[in-house]
Amino acid sequence: MSEVSVTKNAKGPERAGDQLVVLDNVNKHFGALHVLQDIDLTINRGEVVVVIGPSGSGKSTLCRTINRLETIDSGSITIDGKPLPQEGRELARLRADVGMVFQSFNLFAHKTVLENVMLGQTKVRGTDKAKAAEKARALLDRVGVGTQADKYPAQLSGGQQQRVAIARALAMDPKVMLFDEPTSALDPEMINEVLDTMQQLAQDGMTMVVVTHEMGFARSAANRVVFMADGRIIEEAEPNQFFTNPRSDRAKDFLSKILHH
């Protein structure tokens, strides 16, 4: 470990220029739909990037290309300097390096909470069971659901399940975490417990890409806001600047719709 690896996210990547995820001129189509258009996006280590934009603008597709749940037509994506692998064991390792948390929690229903957090560790990382269980318990404690370890997902609230999903991704020691609308399926009273967990993660220095409509989170946790519309990145700015003084008409229009009601 280098001496700078203990990063604190003080609303600014402390290792500026240390590029972790780089999308270079990425294009993708779904049939006739040009869903990602000339996307250039660099995420530095320790940075928290919030992606916002209207429904259908390509935010989920963007996330899914970063861990290769979707292929791209042209351009390149590198993680930590390496191009995304095509298949096989390398791809499984990439998926472990890029933690993903979805709107639907996607936990294994027939496995306990503890087993859900152990599974990737034993199967992909080759960790032995005792170590995996120990780490799983520590992570479940960290996200505040340690007492739920032996229950099944259906016995937990949505907010608790989503925190388990976060713990499960963290168990792989990911280099970056992608969150695709992690609170959109939650009852209102559970949103903050998940956002607090994410905020903590950001403070601990995790590199994060977060698609969310939670503008409070964007304001307090993001280093940068990326605004997408129609498959393009329309503008990128530091949150305060973006929310107080958006440059593009598309962003102004979008913000007026989500902020004034």
Ligand SMILES: Nc1ncnc2c1ncn2[C@@H]1O[C@H](COP(=O)(O)OP(=O)(O)O)[C@@H](O)[C@H]1O
């Ligand atoms: N697997 C797919 N096949 C065809 N079209 C898709 C697929 N996934 C997404 N799309 C379309 O791509 C566009 C962008 O979708 P998405 O990335 O989910 O946007 P967002 O997350 O911003 O709402 C939408 O028009 C959507 O209908």
Ligand SMILES: [Mg+2]
């Ligand atoms: Mg989406």
